[in-house]
Amino acid sequence: MAARRGDTLLFPTPPVVAAHAAIGGKKEGEGPLAACFDELSADNFFGQSNWEAAEKEMALRAARLCLKKAETTPDNVSLALAGDLQAQCTASSYALRELGIPFVGLFGACSTMAEALGLGAALCSAGMADGLLAMTSSHFCAAERQFRTPLSYGAVRTPTAQWTATAAGACLLRPAGEGVQLCAATFGRVQDYKIKDINNMGAAMAPAAAATLLHYLKDTGSAPADFDRIYTGDLGHVGSQLLRDLLAAEGLLLKNHVDCGCILYDAAEQTVKSGGSGPGCCASVLCGHILPRLEKGTQKRVLFIATGALMSQTTFLQKESIPAIAHLVELRSPQQKEENG
Amino acid sequence: MAARRGDTLLFPTPPVVAAHAAIGGKKEGEGPLAACFDELSADNFFGQSNWEAAEKEMALRAARLCLKKAETTPDNVSLALAGDLQAQCTASSYALRELGIPFVGLFGACSTMAEALGLGAALCSAGMADGLLAMTSSHFCAAERQFRTPLSYGAVRTPTAQWTATAAGACLLRPAGEGVQLCAATFGRVQDYKIKDINNMGAAMAPAAAATLLHYLKDTGSAPADFDRIYTGDLGHVGSQLLRDLLAAEGLLLKNHVDCGCILYDAAEQTVKSGGSGPGCCASVLCGHILPRLEKGTQKRVLFIATGALMSQTTFLQKESIPAIAHLVELRSPQQKEENG
Structure with missing residues (x-):
């Protein structure tokens, strides 16, 4: 049974990530984490006729590959928790139409993966789900034309801008068994420091x-x-520095911080400006990079904090500031079970 | 501790709806359920400068009124589950920015209220939330310009079209105590009968x-x-007939079915064509009409099934069909405790 302390849920008998998969696009395959992906597509259309359908296809492939790795089928999954950046989260809903699993739609923008893992761990730990799929995705081209300008306009990117990853990540959670352990979850409260620049998500x-x-x-x-790493996703270089400054003002020195948006691309070589972003960025880094390290035991205990900017193109045009949220999950290596509890 | 049977979660020690509030706009105040609303605004702008901000303001008022009725404050609420129809669910996110409660964003289109109640009941029953706010909203003017055409174009409405309610509903859940009991929840699977008409949500x-x-x-x-009523929201007149036809084909005669979209407005007098829709429609009918009847004991046991159409304007223009989902919660009157379990 879970316990609640303040905003944090603790899972003394931790659910586990039984399997996971990461899929990426062309640019992700040219970056420093290329070898971490289960599948990379040189075709950013993923065989579809538009970017939105391409994202759906990519999310679906990640989910199916994750289930295959777990040697299970959609029939044996109790629930899927998924969301994405497209208006009305259509990448996720259309992917779940194909999978046919009971589906609870989430919206957390780029924080969706941690939101899904936290909620999924809560449900698994309470015996309300056996297999549970937590998944999210993003597509650079779908996101750019929705939030900023169509790519064909050739808009110049500012130094603080981030590059929405064309990537998807999926995790299969189980109440117990082999796999990285989900020991705690903290759901965030909306913060708004009155940033209005849609090209500076990191600061927001x-x-x-x-x-x-x-x-x-x-x-x-x-x-x-106490942690081997504190991962955030996806603040980029500008946002990461601001996070460290904000914590320094609280007397906390963050020496073990790594941002998923800073490691997915080579900022200088790949002209991504401040780094990667999009729900698929930290989801694919989690599935391809963070979880494998915990599985091997080269890292024992990490925090995964996914951040989301909650504006829309409409609120931006209405000159509203950009609210943001972050959800956190604590992950532990299965190689170190004696430390749990 | 909850039990899971198939797609359904059962709560033997049922969480309760400790308080609830419904807010509506001008047209809702002219309909047959006007007396059920806690607050009605003749100003559909709710004092704001645009429709999207008006919806946020309405959602916020519903939440604050709900907390006031429960004699509590945001500080004493563990979690809020909320979502809406606006792209990137901004009505909910901006409302939660004001409330400052830990926030898990949902996307279920018009199914959001049942999704939030089902998930909220699961978390409350597992001891993971004490006070939990489940809320949603919709605004006719914000929805029309997002999904169809700006109102100023004066588009003619088809007979199957539904009228997105300008309304919000909020419920405060608690693990136990006084209030209507949440005894079970079923999360839906995406269905798609290949409807492509964006003016026929009921059929989808x-x-x-x-x-x-x-x-x-x-x-x-x-x-x-076994139920006094089976409420759906929001199929409208066209969708309700189709639901009864589909169930008749399965050998089920539905004599006690009432659709929230059919009772919120007077279809003939108020020119709403097939009826009401939008997440705020069934949420406000729940809070203003269904829950009070259960509290009084004039109804003992009902099902509340909220339905959502999961397309976007983009997928519509891409000629995709419209997937849909429905989530269900079983509600029981506090006047009949002996029947629980």
């Missing part, structure tokens, strides 16, 4: 990451040094 | 309502006659 999201991390540390009585 | 959603109801009846071994 950094306060949300700081707030959720501070809640988790207070709720659990832990310190940043 | 009826198969989803049928599928989820059939799952629930099979999982629990119950029959439609």
Whole structure:
């Protein structure tokens, strides 16, 4: 049975990530994490006729590959938790139309993967789901024309802009068994530092990451040094520096921080400006890079904090500021079971 | 501790709806359920400068009124589950920015209220939330310009079209205590009968309502006659007839079915064509009409099945068909506690 301390849910008998898969597009296959992906497509259309359908196809492939790795089928999955950046989350809904699994749609923008993992761990730990699929995706071309300008306009990118990853990640959670353990989850509160620049998501999201991390540390009585890594996604270079500044102002020195948006691409070589973003960015880095390290035991205990900017193109044009949220899950290596609890 | 049977979660110690509030706009105040609303605004702008901000304001008022009725404050609420129809669910996110409660964003289109109640009941019953806010909203003017055409174009409405309610509903759930009991929840699977007419949501959603109801009846071994009412939201007149036809084909005669979209407006007098829709439609009918009847004991046991159409304007223009989903919660009157379990 889970316990709640402040904003944090603790799972003394932790659910596990039984399987996971990461799919990426062309640019992701040219980056430093190329070898981490299960599948890379040189065709960003993924055989479809438009970008939105391409994203759906990519999400579907990630889910199917994840189920295959777990040697199971959609029939044996209790629930899927999924969402994405497209208006009305259509990449996820259309992918779930194909899978036919009971489906709870989420919206957390780029925070969706941690939101799905936290909620999924809660449901699994309470015996309400056996196999549970947590998944999300993003597509650079679908996101650019929705949030900014159609690509064919050739708009110049500012130095603070981030590159929405063409990527998808899927995890199959189980109440117990082999796999990386989900030991705690903290759901975030909306933060808004009055950023209005739609090309500076990192600045909008950094306060949300700081707030959720501070809640988790207070709720659990832990310190940043207790973790091998504190991963955020996806603040980029600008947002990461702001996060460290915000935490320094609280007296916390963050030496073990890595942002998924900073490691997915080579910022200089791949002209991604401040780094990667999009729900698929940290989801694919989680599935392809973070979880394998925990499985091998080269990392024992990490925090995964996914951040989301909650504006729309409409609220941007209405000159609203950009609210943001961050959700956190604590992950532990299966190689270190004695430390749980 | 909850049990899972098929797609259905059963809550032997049922969480309760400790308080609820419904807010509506001008047209809702002219309809047959006007007296059911806690607050009606003749100003559909709700004092704001645009329709999207008006919806946020309405959602916020519903949440605050709900908390006031429960004699509590946002500080004492563990979690909010909310979503809406606006792209990137901005009505909910911006409302939660004001409330400052830990926030899990949902996307279920018009099914959001049942999705939030089902998930909320699961979390409350597992001891993971004390006070939990389940809320949603919709605004006719924001929805029309997003999904169809701006109102100023004066487009003619077809007979199958539904009228998106300008309304919001909010429920405060608690693990136990006084209030209508949440005894079971069934999360739906996406259904798609290849409807492509964006002015016929009822036809797109009826198969989803049928599928989820059939799952629930099979999982629990119950029959439609076991309930005082089976409420759907929001199929409208066209979709309601299709639902009854689909169930008749399965050998089920539905005599106690009421659709929230059919009772919110007077279809003939108020020129709403096939009836009401939008997440706020069934949410406000639930909070203003269904829950009070259960509280008084004039109804003992009902099903609340909220249906959502999961397309976007983009997928519509791409000539995709409209997938739909329905989520179900079983509600029982606090006047009949001996029947629980």
